[in-house]
Amino acid sequence: MPISSPLHEHSHTHTSSVVEDEINQFAALAAQWWDPKGPMAPLHAMNPLRTSWVFKRLPSALFSQAAPPSLLDIGCGAGIACERFASLGFNTLGVDASQEGIKAAQTHLERYPLPPHAAPLHYICSTAEALLEEGRQFDVISALEVIEHVRDPQEFLSTLVSLTKPGGYIAISTMDRSIRSFLMAKLGAEYLLRLLPIGTHDWKKFIRPAELDQMARRAGLRLLDLKGLSYRPPQWYESHDTSVNYIALFHKP
Numbered sequence: 001m002p003i004s005s006p007l008h009e010h011s012h013t014h015t016s017s018v019v020e021d022e023i024n025q026f027a028a029l030a031a032q033w034w035d036p037k038g039p040m041a042p043l044h045a046m047n048p049l050r051t052s053w054v055f056k057r058l059p060s061a062l063f064s065q066a067a068p069p070s071l072l073d074i075g076c077g078a079g080i081a082c083e084r085f086a087s088l089g090f091n092t093l094g095v096d097a098s099q100e101g102i103k104a105a106q107t108h109l110e111r112y113p114l115p116p117h118a119a120p121l122h123y124i125c126s127t128a129e130a131l132l133e134e135g136r137q138f139d140v141i142s143a144l145e146v147i148e149h150v151r152d153p154q155e156f157l158s159t160l161v162s163l164t165k166p167g168g169y170i171a172i173s174t175m176d177r178s179i180r181s182f183l184m185a186k187l188g189a190e191y192l193l194r195l196l197p198i199g200t201h202d203w204k205k206f207i208r209p210a211e212l213d214q215m216a217r218r219a220g221l222r223l224l225d226l227k228g229l230s231y232r233p234p235q236w237y238e239s240h241d242t243s244v245n246y247i248a249l250f251h252k253p
Helices: 022-029 041-057 081-089 099-111 128-133 153-162 179-192 208-218
Strands: 070-074 092-096 121-125 138-144 164-175 220-231 237-240 243-250
Touching: 041 081, 041 138, 041 164, 041 220, 041 237, 041 243, 070 081, 081 092, 081 099, 081 121, 081 138, 092 099, 099 121, 128 153, 138 153, 153 164, 153 208, 164 208, 208 220, 208 243
Parallel strands: 070 092, 070 138, 092 121, 138 164
Antiparallel strands: 164 243, 220 237, 220 243
């Protein structure tokens, strides 16, 4: 039951890496995004694992400052990861180029306010390029199930690096371009089990873990950890099997 959520980005060279079809496809799902039994069910199931994985691997010094660490969740969709990150103590900004996604995120937050201990959470309909032009930088950036939807993954990574404070962190989860991911994510999830709308994934755009590491190095990042995210009903768990879903944490020196 692999899943991928959208992205909608621009790179700082002004060659947009937004893929309009991707935005439209995920915008169409905005109304059902928060339904844990709807088309985003696998994302709901995987969310606690992904967000906790990132949180646990960051140095505790980040949280001992006077203010909570800033986190940008890029390609945030309707905010499933954002709400969890804010609850974990990150001053969170959710950014997506889909107006419908952001509207669904804001509506959910108004309807179901976060617990009193949560850090601030804001949403804007924007792009990485626009944030860069504003000179914004963050302690942590999360791009979960996003990089396989952009036009140029290398360019996208470089944009994220520019948006990260020196000494900051970038978390990326995506899917391996393997036979298993083709069988499970493409044929299984979309065609056989109908867990996801047909066309959710373009298997050719999946990224092998070694390729992601190479791209990150070229962008000036250092890999801290990389693990598989595996599914055994009814839950997701961390594993050494990176052949379908995996997550990585990088450090900007």
